[in-house]
Amino acid sequence: MIKSEDLGKLLNTLCPMFVLVDDAGGVTQVGPTLQKLRPDQCMMGQSFLDIFELVRPRSITTVAQMLTAPDRKLHLRFQDRPQTAFKGLIAPLPGGAGAVVNLSFGISILDAVRDYALTSADFSGTDLAIELLYLVEANSAAMEASRSLNLRLQGAMLAAEEQAYTDTLTGLKNRRAMDHILGHLISMKSTFALMHLDLDFFKSVNDRLGHAAGDYVLRQAAEIMLEETRSDDTVARVGGDEFVLIFKGMTDREKLGGIARRLISRLCQPMKFEGSPCQVSASVGTALSTQFDVPKAVDILHAADLALYAAKRSGRSCHRFYSDLLGAQQSG
Amino acid sequence: MHGLINRAIQSFVCATYGRQCWLRATQAAALGFDEFEAMLIYDADLSTRVLEALCAELNRPRSEFLEDLGTYLVSHPNMEDLRRLMRFGGVTYVEFLHSLDDLSDRVRLAVSDLKLPDLELQEHSPAEYRLHCSAGLPGYSSVMTGVLRAMADDYGSLVILSNEGRQSEAAVISITLVESAFAEGRHFDLGARKS
Incomplete structure (x- = not known):
């Protein structure tokens, strides 16, 4: 032994x-x-x-x-x-x-x-210790190279998003695109109607059922708005639950009133998210470019805003024209 | 061509000749961009064009330029990580030479899509070696000559290197070890870590 x-x-x-x-x-x-x-x-x-x-x-x-x-x-x-x-x-x-x-x-x-x-x-x-140490260092060097690429790509993505014209959640146009289109219409002296639409009770859906439900409602609402408008109209999401719709060449109050009614009635239908009902509604204010001698984007947006708040004050699910507001103010 | 190889050329030129020199070369080569990404793969033609532009700009033969690149890769402070990885090859310069047989496999362990030509060391006597660099990456043996020279300094060994031309497709570098402990060499701490 x-x-x-x-x-x-x-x-x-x-x-x-x-x-x-x-x-x-x-x-x-x-x-x-x-x-x-x-x-x-x-x-x-x-x-x-x-x-x-x-x-x-x-x-x-x-x-x-x-x-x-x-x-x-x-x-x-x-x-x-x-x-x-x-x-x-x-x-x-x-x-x-x-x-x-x-x-x-x-x-x-x-x-x-x-x-x-x-x-x-x-x-x-025969111990693999040295190989292990080698691998750890080699991998961390390789990871660093990958990470710096990822950081650069991320930077490029953010820059691209900043320049984008699309709202990534709904696929609608975003505020930047809306500003651009509005400026273009005005410079071409086109006539148009601008609707400002706000989802009512959206915050309560978000609070009660979470952001996933909120996102779902926004996407459904976007789809409804696209369906109720023509392909050359503009539908933009300009804030959390705020939308602007621009109807090029349309100033007919009856037609616009009809579109607003259909939008409101469809948006009021309860949606279902994972079995839970999500009830929202919409208020709409409309301004017409023809109401201004010298139309400016900021004035038209402001006018549609005033109409929207008038609609909200009348209770939810209402539509108001800015022109009616003026009439009311003048008579009152 | 792997981005790491292109990136190595870019890093060498910027550190040695300045960024302006690099930008002029990328324009002369009509790359359409001035920054290679380390982890992307590029058309080999781009690397050839930028190398030609650089050699013209610097008025140097390609083999000399690539040898300096090899030296840069393992001796410049920017490249300390790479020097450490090479030092894992062995405790002495001779051990390091023998570890070159595994270099392409080691590289693949770290970056799976980076394929370097195989190297084979032949020992003719304890002081005479020949390194056969397989074909596949034009100029690789020039880069390796620079690496071998710089690593000899790193280990504190005195060597004479010469290019022996080609032997059945492989480029041959002869290495004569004059003295293995000629100078102090640089320290290698196994457990050193970046802060």
Whole structure:
């Protein structure tokens, strides 16, 4: 049978983080790398459990239990600081002469090489530690390159969104597009009607059923508005639950009144989001470009706004023309 | 051509000759952009054009330019990460030379779509080696010559390198180790981490 010192020499080469313990748990030999971790404290002669704390299996508290444990895998750490963690494998020597415990850093390798200034000479030739360290560094370098690309793409996306004309939630035009179209119509001296539509009770849907329900309602409302308008009309979402509809070349009050009525009546129909009813309604105010001698975007929007608030004051689900407001003011 | 290779050329030129030089070359090569992304793949033709433009602009032969690129890759402070990765190859310069056989596999471990030509080291005596660089990436052996030279400095070894032409498709670099511990070399701390 191999003598214990020969065994020690063999283990020095094969697994430089071994511990040889006798049947009483005393440390008789230690691998050079393991001893390097505690240069001022000679491990030989100490009790194994004075140096190492057994983290798992928790049921084991004595060396005798450790030597006969059915599961030979151990999780350990140093009793003193730094409390480096180890994975351990225990192999009993024949004849109850103690055991070899081979330790490895496991995932704590990254801290260990730094804390103890280890070099590749401290690992056995077949240990994958160096490859692991290489991979960690190579991956983090590669990740950094990817991350900087992602950041640049994100920046480009934000810039593109800022210049976009589409409201990403509903697919309608956004405020920027609406401003652009309105400016164009005015500069071309086109006649048009501008409707300002506001969803009533939208906030309560959002509060009661959450943002997903709110988003659903906005998309449904957008679809209704697209269906009730012509393809060359403009439907824009200009705020949370506010929409502007521009009808090019249309100043017929009856037709506009009819469109507003249909919009309101369809938007008042309860929608279902994941089984829960969402009830909103709409108030609409309309201004006509022909009411202004020199139409300006800001004036027309303001006029439609005033009409909208008049509609709201009349109760929900109403439509008002700005021209009626003027009449009312003049007569009143 | 992998973006990392293009990016390496860009980084080398900007650090060594200045950004203006790089911008002039991208215009001369009609790239249509002036910044390569490290993790995208580009048409190989773009790399060829920008390399030609750079060599014309700097009035230097391509092999010299690429050798300097190789030196830059492992010795410039910008490239400390790469130097560390190369130092994982071994504790001594000779170990490092032997580790070059695995270089293309190691690179693929880190960046799976970056395929570098295979390298094969032949030892003729403990002081004489030949590195065979397989075909596939024109100019690779020039870059490797620069890398070998800079890494010799890094390990503190004194070497003589020369290009031996081609041997059945592979470009051959001969390496003569004059002294393995000629100078102190640079420190390599396994556990060093960026703050």
